[in-house]
Amino acid sequence: MNISTRQLRAFIALSENRNFTRAASVCHLSQSAFSSLIRQLEESLKVRLFDRNTRNVELTAEGREFDLSARRVLAEFDAAVSNMHARAVLERGRVSIALLPSLAADWLPAVLAGFHAAHPGIDLAVADVLSEPCIERVRSGQADFALAAIRADTPELRAEPFCSDGFHLVCRKDHPLAAHPKPRPRDVAAWPFIHLSRTSSVRQYIDAATLPQAMPAVLEVDQLATVAGMVEAGLGISVVPSLALYQFRSAKLSIRPVKWAGLTRRIYLVRKRDQGFSAAAECFYDWAMARRPQPIKSA
Amino acid sequence: MNISTRQLRAFIALSENRNFTRAASVCHLSQSAFSSLIRQLEESLKVRLFDRNTRNVELTAEGREFDLSARRVLAEFDAAVSNMHARAVLERGRVSIALLPSLAADWLPAVLAGFHAAHPGIDLAVADVLSEPCIERVRSGQADFALAAIRADTPELRAEPFCSDGFHLVCRKDHPLAAHPKPRPRDVAAWPFIHLSRTSSVRQYIDAATLPQAMPAVLEVDQLATVAGMVEAGLGISVVPSLALYQFRSAKLSIRPVKWAGLTRRIYLVRKRDQGFSAAAECFYDWAMARRPQPIKSA
DNA sequence: CGATCTTACGGGATTCGTAAACATA
DNA sequence: TATGTTTACGAATCCCGTAAGATCG
Numbered sequence: 001m002n003i004s005t006r007q008l009r010a011f012i013a014l015s016e017n018r019n020f021t022r023a024a025s026v027c028h029l030s031q032s033a034f035s036s037l038i039r040q041l042e043e044s045l046k047v048r049l050f051d052r053n054t055r056n057v058e059l060t061a062e063g064r065e066f067d068l069s070a071r072r073v074l075a076e077f078d079a080a081v082s083n084m085h086a087r088a089v090l091e092r093g094r095v096s097i098a099l100l101p102s103l104a105a106d107w108l109p110a111v112l113a114g115f116h117a118a119h120p121g122i123d124l125a126v127a128d129v130l131s132e133p134c135i136e137r138v139r140s141g142q143a144d145f146a147l148a149a150i151r152a153d154t155p156e157l158r159a160e161p162f163c164s165d166g167f168h169l170v171c172r173k174d175h176p177l178a179a180h181p182k183p184r185p186r187d188v189a190a191w192p193f194i195h196l197s198r199t200s201s202v203r204q205y206i207d208a209a210t211l212p213q214a215m216p217a218v219l220e221v222d223q224l225a226t227v228a229g230m231v232e233a234g235l236g237i238s239v240v241p242s243l244a245l246y247q248f249r250s251a252k253l254s255i256r257p258v259k260w261a262g263l264t265r266r267i268y269l270v271r272k273r274d275q276g277f278s279a280a281a282e283c284f285y286d287w288a289m290a291r292r293p294q295p296i297k298s299a
Numbered sequence: 300m301n302i303s304t305r306q307l308r309a310f311i312a313l314s315e316n317r318n319f320t321r322a323a324s325v326c327h328l329s330q331s332a333f334s335s336l337i338r339q340l341e342e343s344l345k346v347r348l349f350d351r352n353t354r355n356v357e358l359t360a361e362g363r364e365f366d367l368s369a370r371r372v373l374a375e376f377d378a379a380v381s382n383m384h385a386r387a388v389l390e391r392g393r394v395s396i397a398l399l400p401s402l403a404a405d406w407l408p409a410v411l412a413g414f415h416a417a418h419p420g421i422d423l424a425v426a427d428v429l430s431e432p433c434i435e436r437v438r439s440g441q442a443d444f445a446l447a448a449i450r451a452d453t454p455e456l457r458a459e460p461f462c463s464d465g466f467h468l469v470c471r472k473d474h475p476l477a478a479h480p481k482p483r484p485r486d487v488a489a490w491p492f493i494h495l496s497r498t499s500s501v502r503q504y505i506d507a508a509t510l511p512q513a514m515p516a517v518l519e520v521d522q523l524a525t526v527a528g529m530v531e532a533g534l535g536i537s538v539v540p541s542l543a544l545y546q547f548r549s550a551k552l553s554i555r556p557v558k559w560a561g562l563t564r565r566i567y568l569v570r571k572r573d574q575g576f577s578a579a580a581e582c583f584y585d586w587a588m589a590r591r592p593q594p595i596k597s598a
Numbered sequence: 599c600g601a602t603c604t605t606a607c608g609g610g611a612t613t614c615g616t617a618a619a620c621a622t623a
Numbered sequence: 624t625a626t627g628t629t630t631a632c633g634a635a636t637c638c639c640g641t642a643a644g645a646t647c648g
Contacts, residue, residue, distance in 0.1 A: 002303070002304070002305060003304060003376075003380065004301070004303045004304065005301070005302060005303065005304070006301060019627085020627070020628060020629095021626095021627065021628085029614080029615090030614070030615050030616080031615095031627085031628080031629095032614085032615070032616085032617095032628090032629080032630085033613070033614050033615070035628065035629065035630095036613080036614090036629090036630095037613090039629090044380075045380060045383040045384065045387070046383070046384060046387040046388075047383045047384075047386060047387045047578065048575060051573060051574045051575050052627095052628075053573055053621075053622065053623095053627090053628085054620090054621050054622045054623080054626070054627045054628055054629095055621095055622060055623060055626080055627075056573065057627095057628090058573075058574065060574070060575060060577060061393070061443075061577040061580070062383060062386055062577055062578070065382070065383075065386070066379060066382075066383055069375065069378070069379030069382065070379065072375060072379075073372060073375045073376045073379060076368065076371060076372045076375060077302075077368075077372045079368070080365060080368030080369065080371075080372060081302065081343075081344060083364070083365075083368065084344040084345070084346045084361060084364075084365055085344065085345060085346075087346060087361055087364070088344070088345040088346045089345075094360070144360075274350060274352055274355060274357075274647095275350045275357060275359070276347060276350050276359060278359060278360040278361055279346065279361070281360070318602085319602070319603060319604095320601090320602070320603085328639080328640090329639065329640050329641080330602085330603080330640095331603090331604080331605085331639080331640070331641080331642090332638070332639050332640065334603065334604065334605095335604090335605095335638080335639090336638095338604085351602095351603070352602090352603080352646075352647055352648090353601070353602045353603055353645085353646050353647045353648075354601080354602075354646095354647060354648055355647095356602095356603090
């Protein structure tokens, strides 16, 4: 007792045509093959579906009942299949990524806009959170992959270098440091500093690079946009990732790269180790890799 | 691209077991046959449904999406199939019959009660109407078959003898006719007569059998039960079909058979000529034939 | 090295199409 | 007799199971 979808299609074709020969040609089958398809369906169901003589073919009561079910089943079935096909050809799908707020605010928008224009049917979900929650979202399956500052290589996760990010010193143009030819950590340490939260990767890089100096913290905030506002208001200076400079564009600010030892933030793409991407995720992965800020040699 | 229900079942088995070997045994297949079933499904859908390595099998994002659809489709499919099976084994179904009011009131109830007890899952629909509408219900497909007093043999319909029905004279016990040894039409014609409507088969038989006598009509009503009430009230007498005598049981009434020439009503079972019965209708047909009032020789 | 999925391949079942047989208006 | 369904049968295809191969932990 194995009923196939072709038998259902044959049944519906016959139900609509009420004629074996025509229905057979609709199904691209010889009339005899078609006939045995119907016969086998009736044997499987143990029910006569059509009253037929050489001149007339009509549904039985059971046939009419089955007609409703068969159409419903086939409609759902076809919907499911074409849904899959749509995903295969990227007409539909969903990509969920988690990435650092700095990337989300500066690099991502243009990349995402282009991707969405190229694949309007693909839904996109973005989580702009710090590295730890980024990784957690990948681990829990909420995100297809993450761009984070943690090289999360575990039995479960796999990381690959995505890009590296320098840092810039930002201060007001009327600040004494703006005129300094080449500020060193100790020069910067002389002034009030606007810090990010200790849990941010940026903060950790800066703390590490300026040791044994410690920047005098006037303020500790969570968002780079807030840092920008504070610096512009003259509350202090800061050192921020180059990828986030877009948020510091302002005529009042002086922005210069700093090349202190070790002060290069590496950003990794983190994904499940043994779980392939969906077609949509694969597509966005390729798109993002092709547009990453600046390639670095693979580790 | 031909996806079978077995592939859907295989998919769900693998989705639940996350292990080819176990899922294969659940499906009573060798592991290799099972593997190719899954591979072909993935090829048909052009989508990878499982992330698998030698140690682990997991659904992909597309796989999880398809899982929902596959379960829904299979559930509907199985429901449709078992619905048909239930009808085949008479656990379910529907029979619709049309029959004369006299049969519906007297003969049918016990027959129907027994049938319903034997096949509680089969729904029953009864139309107790005169012969013409009976036939019309069969023609229009509202009734599976009819028991009527018309031998409706047309290109569309087929009639077979079902039973024959005598007539009884009914009057009050204190009526002069009650003492008459053998009432003839002319004896009866001397008294007020309660008639049925001219469109009823009973009336037509009586009019034909009493020619050239005409019964003096005091009343013309539609229902035999009304005739019973009128006769019992002493408004007149009547001649009614023997099959409907149940409605005339009363200590006040005298009931005697009359054997006038031609006064035998033949009742036919009428069905579509080229349309088989549903399983349920076939079953009730057999049941009814086995319990018909009195068999007559087949024409 | 062991457990597990994939690939290769021969045999058997299924299904197809042609053509003849059959049924009905 | 003409039209249309069923049956018969050889051929192509599909599908299964055994067994060897590949892969990952």
